[in-house]
Amino acid sequence: MSRTFKALSMQPKVHFPAQFPGAVSNAFSSRQARQGHAWLGPWFLPLAALYAAALWLRHKAYDWGFLHSERGALPTLVVGNLELGGTGKTPHAMDLAKRLESRLGTGTVAILSRGHGRSSNRFQWVDEGCTWQHVGDEPWMMARALRPMPVAVGANRLEALRAMAQTRPELKAVVLDDGMQHRALVPDRLVCLQSRPNASWASALPAGPWRDLPSR
Template identity: 45%
Template sequence: MILRPAQVEASWYGRVRLGSVETALLLVLSWGYAGVIWLRRRLYQWGILKTVRLPVPVLVVGNLIVGGAGKTPVARALAQQLKALGWRPGIISRGYGRQVPGVRAVGVGDSPQHVGDEPLLYAQDGFPVFVGEKRAEAGRALLAANPSVNILIADDGLQHLALARDLEVVVFDQRGIGNGRLLPAGPLREPLSRLNASLVRGLIIQGNPDQTGWPALPRLGMTLQPQHIYALNQPERQLPLESLAGKSVLALAGIGHPERFFSMLRDAGLRVEAISFPDHHDFKPQDIPFSHLPVLMTEKDAVKCQNFAQGHDNWFVVPVKARFSPALPLAKWLKGIDKRHR
């Protein structure tokens, strides 16, 4: 009996039905995982494992399920909204997928192999960004290098209990919570009861998952709206995505849920030939087939294709902007937090 990861993942969302023996095995492993989660959280509560509180408020953006659910556009939107409210945000991240460990600042021209792909997007937005396996150390380094920063966004920090936080925002997508089980029997990193924590201010949900049993928390819908696409090797060359409506394109995506990107393009009227890669895929020139068609990719994937884009005038990046309905009540969520840090 050999279970393939893709087969197990498909079972979480009802696309594949596993046999009773396979299901029982996954459930046993899931119970063991639940015990580890319980013990780890208790060790922090008892003070055996230490939590570090930084001198500025910390806003955590994370998700409960494995794989991407749209955290990056949420974190980018939160940073912009904080700036509009008069805050001076910085962003800390693990820098998933990077090949150089330790704490370091992220610059626009850095290699994704050194800092990760998502942190580069935050840096391109003009915010101070540091990466580090230990988020508290990354936060300290960022604040030391940028004394004007007065609030931090911790990207994908929901399960990083070593860092104290002031509020949490949890992101879901069309897949919802799947079968509602913990890994590896289901997609959940933590039990659904985790959402009852007092610091969770709201759920941001992309799409309309067919789900019941959500906790009584504010639920905000999120849509990702495509902006003008631009040539990867010549960013000033832009055109509306709608100009490709009715035309065939080659689309590639190495994100947590590639179909979300492909569906967005189809909704815009494009005829999509799709190629999926694993999340955080380290792209190489041979990964992208030669084609006379326009080749469309996400911003997250584009930062890893930048170095070999010369001569490929038909490679285009599709930036997106997160829109929320209702609007994020960020000012309300932050009320009183600043006073606790003075």
């Protein structure tokens, strides 16, 4: 099948989700963005510079082909962000998955999450017998809220997508809740949620909340 998501308009690529907790108003000043808002601020700028340089080298290693990346076994729509904290990834992923399913058909869309905080990193479908300790609290919540839409967890996104394609051949698309920093996977569509505009490398960890380069 075509690997494009013709059923949905994914513009704009960068969205400022003011309706979700963790998002901030557009009045957020550039001075706050430079200093990392309530983070550790200018005292940690040297460490932030080292962190930003390491990120730049990692991205270039993928861009130049020194590190391998590939498309998944299924068409993927990744919902991610550049900063720590809540920008509404999970509710956006749930909404996009429901909208896709309404167009592609029941049972054809699934959600994949890393499953932060769970006791294992292996691939696993989130079923009724799972507890949040086994799969992570957000995947457990999504599976209950979106039932019967399938939800899976897996730290290695490429391996997880292969397992999903093998065990559920009816799937036509997978929405990834987080995964923008998983550069081994080349997504078919990427939605970046950003709550702090006008940031620079000076807002990178640990001087600020940015876990990835704003230039992405």
